[in-house]
Amino acid sequence: MGYQTDAVHAGQHPEESTGAVITPIFQTATYAQEAPAVHKGYEYGRTGNPTRLALEQNLAALERGKFAYAFGSGMAATATVSQLLRGGDHVICTANVYGGTARYFRQVMAQFGLQIDLVDTSQIANLERVWRKETKMLFVETPTNPLLILSDLRALAAFCHDRQALLVVDNTFMSPYFQRPLELGADIVLHSTTKFINGHSDVVGGIVITNRPEIAERLAFLQNAVGAVPSPFDCWLILRATKTLPLRMRQINANAMTIAEFLQSDRRIQKVYYPGLKNHPQRELALRQQLDPYGQPGFGGMISFDLPDFETAKRFLTGIKLFTLAESLGGVESLICHPTSMTHASVPAEERRRIGLSDGLVRLAVGIEDVEDLIADLEHGLERV
Ligand SMILES: Cc1ncc(COP(=O)(O)O)c(C=O)c1O
DSSP: OOHHHHHHHTTOOOOTTTOOSSOOOOOOSBOOOSBTTBSSSOOBTTTOOHHHHHHHHHHHHHTTOSEEEEESSHHHHHHHHHTTSOTTOEEEEETTOOHHHHHIIIIIGGGGTOEEEEEOTTSHHHHHHHOOTTEEEEEEESSOTTTOOOOOHHHHHHHHHHTTOEEEEEOTTTHHHHOOGGGGTOSEEEEETTTTTTOSSOOOOEEEEESOHHHHHHHHHHHHHHOOOOOHHHHHHHHHHHTTHHHHHHHHHHHHHHHHHHHHTOTTOOEEEOTTSTTOTTHHHHHHHOBOTTSOBOOOSEEEEEOSSHHHHHHHHHTOOSSEEOSOOOSSSOEEEOTTTTTTTTSOHHHHHHHTOOTTEEEEEOOSSOHHHHHHHHHHHHHTO
16 A cells, blocks of 8 residues: 555554444453453453554554554653663664663663663764674664764664674654665664654654564563553554654655755854755765655754854744744644753763764754744744844
């Protein structure tokens, strides 16, 4: 089926007893059994739920994967994936990964004997430098937040598979509409469905997707054994949102491209980070790797840009009205944030300087509003710069 058709239909069928077109919210903790162990495929709400299954099948189809498992947050998805490992194993993670992911590996999994190195995964030489015989997983985010550095997923998959390690990709930033890492060789893809997949800033959730049956079997076991599952209502909300994922992503991408070009043409802005811009150093990789299901390149809705310093950024941000000053991303409404004081405040100043994250950096998460209104809002902010 075509991608838009899958977005609307995959995993969903009219409900058998009533014909309800929309998959109901099966808000139940348990299921009646006809006789001991004789049931309709569902025993207990943590183990399985029809609304959750519909969401899992829908998202498996959109990532072009076979097996998907839903979780109560993106972090619950990451935590469950990390439980595929054992104490003593070594993980390499993208240095500029979502802060909560780095915190989880460093401050939680390290207590259980997991070893972790964070490196710039855009350069394979960095992996060679820290690779050990215990390395079992490479955990990659591309593009990174907020500097939008890309890693070459096809090359990383080949590198990992030569060494019998798993490539895990956090695909939250691109959504499956503009990047499908399983098609590029990744073993596991995960998302914070809180972001583009749900797209309405009203649910916290996560999903893990794979094509490999032995990994799927273990993930199904862990989903039940660990139990970090989402509520049926949250699954229903996300399922409602995925029907419009292609439409939203196309509008977000078009808006973001126009805004990135506007920002780049403004002399008050020092540097714009957006892989769709002709001068982005990894544009060629973006054109190869970030493709919609119909083969057209897409660059997503995240844009960052440098203002001279924190004071200027503050003046700019207080002039903005339509973009809401808030953390998070991926919703239909545009958000704006100042990474140094907000999303990345926990990254030590020295580390921020090392990776090039300046105090004047501003990050946009572009939504689906009229682009003229978004640009007018940015112009108001720039008048104060
Ligand atoms: C790229 C990325 N991965 C994972 C997460 C964690 O997801 P959640 O907040 O749904 O637990 C986030 C949250 O911001 C994120 O941006």
